[in-house]
Amino acid sequence: xxxxxxxxxxxxxxxxxxxxxxSELTAYLNRSETSWARYVGPDNPVPLARAAVERLIEExxxxxxxxxxxxxxxxxxxxVIGHASAWWGWDAGTPDMAIVVDPRFRGRGFGxxxxxxxxxxxxxxxxxxxxxxxxxxxxxxxxxxxxxxxxRQAGRSRCTRxxxxxxxxxxxxxxxxxxxxxx
Amino acid sequence: xxxxxxxIRLREIRDEDIDFVVALRNDLGTQAWSRTLPPDTTRSMYxxxxxxxxxxxxxxxxxxxISLTKTDEPIGYAAYSGLKDRHEAMIGLAIARTHxxxxxxxxxxxxxxxxxxxxxxVHIIRWWTTSDNEGSVALARxxxxxxxxxxxxxxxRAGQFxxxxxxxxxxxxxxxxxxxxxxx
Numbered sequence: 001x002x003x004x005x006x007x008x009x010x011x012x013x014x015x016x017x018x019x020x021x022x023s024e025l026t027a028y029l030n031r032s033e034t035s036w037a038r039y040v041g042p043d044n045p046v047p048l049a050r051a052a053v054e055r056l057i058e059e060x061x062x063x064x065x066x067x068x069x070x071x072x073x074x075x076x077x078x079x080v081i082g083h084a085s086a087w088w089g090w091d092a093g094t095p096d097m098a099i100v101v102d103p104r105f106r107g108r109g110f111g112x113x114x115x116x117x118x119x120x121x122x123x124x125x126x127x128x129x130x131x132x133x134x135x136x137x138x139x140x141x142x143x144x145x146x147x148x149x150x151x152r153q154a155g156r157s158r159c160t161r162x163x164x165x166x167x168x169x170x171x172x173x174x175x176x177x178x179x180x181x182x183x
Numbered sequence: 184x185x186x187x188x189x190x191i192r193l194r195e196i197r198d199e200d201i202d203f204v205v206a207l208r209n210d211l212g213t214q215a216w217s218r219t220l221p222p223d224t225t226r227s228m229y230x231x232x233x234x235x236x237x238x239x240x241x242x243x244x245x246x247x248x249i250s251l252t253k254t255d256e257p258i259g260y261a262a263y264s265g266l267k268d269r270h271e272a273m274i275g276l277a278i279a280r281t282h283x284x285x286x287x288x289x290x291x292x293x294x295x296x297x298x299x300x301x302x303x304x305v306h307i308i309r310w311w312t313t314s315d316n317e318g319s320v321a322l323a324r325x326x327x328x329x330x331x332x333x334x335x336x337x338x339x340r341a342g343q344f345x346x347x348x349x350x351x352x353x354x355x356x357x358x359x360x361x362x363x364x365x366x367x
Contacts, residue, residue, distance in 0.1 A: 091218065130337065154335065155333050155349070156332065172332040172349075176335060
């Protein structure tokens with residue numbers, strides 16, 4: 001199992017999911033605010049059964065995978081408040097990342113804290129020279145989070161899925177190591 | 184009905200094509216658009232890649248040799264991947280260097296796009312390439328693809344960075360350019 005990612009000065013940490021996290025994970029993945037931007041499972045927000053979430057947790061423990069999905073927990077008491085993912089299957093130099101915060105914990109800067117942790121990990125401890133993320137065009141808070149982390153919008157992929165009777169475009173964002181280090 | 188025009192044909196990869204396809208893969212100028220592989224692919228690698236496939240109704244990819252209609256001489260390779268039912272797919276192709284500049288890539292893409300829009304019924308097709316591949320970018324735009332994404336320094340190749348580009352083409356845009364396809 002992968003080690004966790006933390007920093008002494010951070011309010012949050014990232015650690016491997018454990019089977020005991022299935023209930024909390026199932027609960028927030030199926031909340032309406034999360035279901036269209038949960039970055040796990042099917043693109044469309046079909047309800048995820050607990051058994052399906054348990055299988056996801058098992059998949060995420062594969063240390064050979066070219067990806068990681070870690071539990072986002074508070075440093076204060078270890079409560080699971082979301083998850084953060086990165087995947088580099090195409091090129092280890094250009095991983096993608098995603099952050100999902102349980103809606104009950106949004107608006108407190110935890111997403112930015114998690115983003116900073118995972119970016120520091122990717123740029124300081126891996127071969128990454130650029131990091132990408134993809135965010136639906138309706139997801140204003142996600143776009144704001146990416147921008148606050150220093151990502152620059154890199155274009156638009158049209159019609160990546162359907163949502164509430166409309167086609168959704170996916171916005172691409174990128175951040176170069178040199179930009180991250182200069183920030 | 185085969186995927187065929189007066190000039191070229193897209194057909195299955197046959198035993199006698201393997202050496203040709205391997206040579207395309209071992210040419211750094213014609214192999215995969217982004218991930219550079221060592222030019223050491225062997226015939227047996229490709230036989231496993233293509234000949235061990237089993238029939239399925241759930242295919243998400245298709246791989247073709249581009250050949251001349253009159254002689255069946257192989258001149259290139261075309262493929263689609265990432266097919267999501269009725270939604271999207273990505274396409275790619277490689278033409279042997281000796282056949283560059285003859286318009287075959289355009290003709291092959293016309294056939295492949297026609298198949299994906301008319302038969303697979305996808306809504307949108309994506310074209311990934313790199314900023315240093317000017318021919319690929321020009322071909323995509325000529326076919327009607329629209330610039331969408333530019334990921335800076337997306338690829339390191341030939342000793343330098345290039346950007347990864349994604350262009351896309353909607354079915355409605357394709358039919359605007361090919362109105363006869365709807366009534367054929």
